[in-house]
Amino acid sequence: MRQSPPADEAAPLRIADARGRWTLLATVLGSSVVLLGSTVTNVALPRIGDDFDADLAVLQWTVNAYMLTLAGLILLGGSLGDRFGLRRIFVLGIVWFAAASLLCGLAPDTTTLIAARALQGVGGALLTPGSLAIIEASFHPDDRPRAIGLWSGFGGIGAALGPFLGGWLVDGPGWRWTFLLTIPPALVCVPLALRHVPESVGRPTRPNATTATGTGSRRGFDIAGAVLGALTLALATYALTEARTGGPVALAAAAGSVAAGAAFVLVERRSSDPMMPLSIFSSRPFAAINVITLCVYAGLGGFFFLTALQLQIVAGYSALAAGAAMLPSTVLMLLFSSRSGVLAQRLGPRIPLTVGPLVCGVGMLMTARVGTHASYLSDVLPALLVMGTGMVVMVAPLTVTLLASVEAADAGLASGINNAAARAAGLVSVAALPLLVGMGPDAYRSPASFDTAFGRAMPLCAGLLALGAAVALALPRRTAGTAQPRHGRAHGWLMEPPLVSHFAHHQALD
Structure with a gap:
């Protein structure tokens, strides 16, 4: 029989109290570790390739190994926190991530580096869902919106500084320090979390499918679904990355990906407690939002994968300059994304989700001017400002419409699926684009070859956003409940949609 926690352990936290502030700092540091791991790598890729004399496929896998495990396991990570305790899984994720980061920084060869990046993604999948959930489960309802706003704001600062810090480290002590950068905040975060963060066991997110009364809770883990989902992504990524060399192995990987994907759907359909209940896609707005995503x-x-390389390989920017060049889009998101949620409330989702992707696509096409000796003020900055404007217009409405398309009890699940879909899309894109535009294994060593391929890639990227805008036209002009989430500002930055926990939505239902 589980003992009741002490009174001070069970009492809701307040921002005015020391323990509440320490808890907030621990969650900010935890989410910052993952944000840094996601944002600092791209600017380091050319140096990694030079040091290891590696081909383009190694650079792709350096990015994709991380996204693969993070996308494939993030839903399972949330379930583990619900079952075993948010703090316990959060701390495990931080320790795991820090150990993997150390292995990345010390990697003697590309095989070790790629394996360590995959391990980083596992750590990220463990700690990412718990970061926001801890705040929502632990803080007093009166303080929860402010706590989430502070957490989101400081996390956004970390996301903005990531490429800049990464470039500074690459040009200074070396690319290995871009991975070691995440270790100090992790070392601070662990004792803070163990000392100050209260343990919280998650509440059920949806009725158990086998419980007739609808009062059951999720108890099992869909291990088979998690393995098959990750295997589908892994085989597809391998097939696309290695397709330029042809051969039976790439074809076998492609066939295996299709088979694993079919098995995943079958398992999810038959499971009594699926990781991704297919019934949630019966909501047409939810299905449409995920296609747009x-x-x-x-x-x-x-x-973002190719532009970080273009700025260094073709335009001749240093790693620091390339990282700093990407700041305007993130700054615009930080300053104005909350206001675009109000716009979505007034106009409905169709207009922002049609206009926003099209504006982003225009910004991508404008990067055609980013060639040899490109001027930042006249060539790079205008394109990124247009890109950032498009992101501001569409990201918050995407989240608002997603949450309005499902029942409140399913908000956490819907957000997790949408977040995983976004990461999987980026994963496949990084694997497929070099193949589609004819980048050879050594293309990043030739400015002329890379510039030609980059010029072919940007219309394809813009075309994908235009396709998303076309799907948005099928959305209803108004979606019931299109308002900002009641629990405060959702968290999400340039390379991922917001991840929303289910806790506050249960508070609303209660």
């Missing part, structure tokens, strides 16, 4: 984040994933 796939299109938008596939285009964005390819854009």
Whole structure:
């Protein structure tokens, strides 16, 4: 029989209290670790390739190994926190991530580096869902919106600084320090979490399918679904990355991906407690939003991967300059994304989700001017400002419409699916784009070859966003409940849609 926690352990936290502030700091540090792991790598890729004398496929896998495990396991990570305790899984994720980061920084060869990046993604999948959930489960309802706003704001600062810090480290002590950068905040976060963060066991997110009364809770883990989902993504990524060399192995991987995907759907349909209940897609707005997400984040994933390389390989920027060059889009998101949620409330989702992707696509096409000796003020900055404007217009409405398309009890699940879909889209995009535009294994060593391929890639990225805009036209002019989430500002930045926990939505239902 589980003992009741002490009174001070069970009492809701307040921001005015020391323990509440320490808890908030721990969650900010935890989410910042993952944000840094996601944003600092792209600017380091050319140096990694030079140091290891590696081909383009290695650079792709350096990015994709991380996204693969993070996308494939993030829903399972949330379930583990619900079952075993948010703090316990959160701390495990931080320790795991820090250990993997150390292995990345010390990697003697590309095989070790790629394996360590995959382990980083596992750590990220464990700690990411719990970061926001801890705040929502632990803080007093009166303080919860402010706590989420502070957490989101400081996390956004970390996301903005990531490429800049990464570039500074690459040009200074070396690319290995871009991975070691995440270790100090992790070392601070662990004792803070163990000392100050109260343990919280998640509440049920949806009735158990086998419970006739609808009062049951999710108790099992869909291990088979998680394995098959990750295997589908892994085989598809391998097939696309290695397709340029042809051969039976790539074809076998492609066939295996199709088979694993079919098995995943079958398992999810038959499971009594599926990781991704297929019934949630019966909501047409929810299904449409996820199609839009796939299109938008596939285009964005390819854009940011290739642009970081273009600025260094073709335009001759240092790693620091390339990282700093990407700041305007993130700053615009930080300053104005909350206001675009109000716009979505007034206009409905169709207009923002049609206009926003099209504006982003225009910004991508404008990067055609980013060639040899490109001027930042006249060539790079205008394109990124247009890109950022499009992101501001569409990201918050995407989240608002997603949450309005499902029952409140399913908000956490819907957000997790949408977040995983975005990461999977970026994963496939980074694997497929070099193949589609004819980038050879050594293309990143030739400015002329890379510039030609980049010029072919940007219309494809813009086309993906235009396809997302076309799907948005099928959305209803108004969606019931299109308002900002009641629990405060949702968290999400340039390369991922917001991840929303289910806790506050249960508070609303109660």
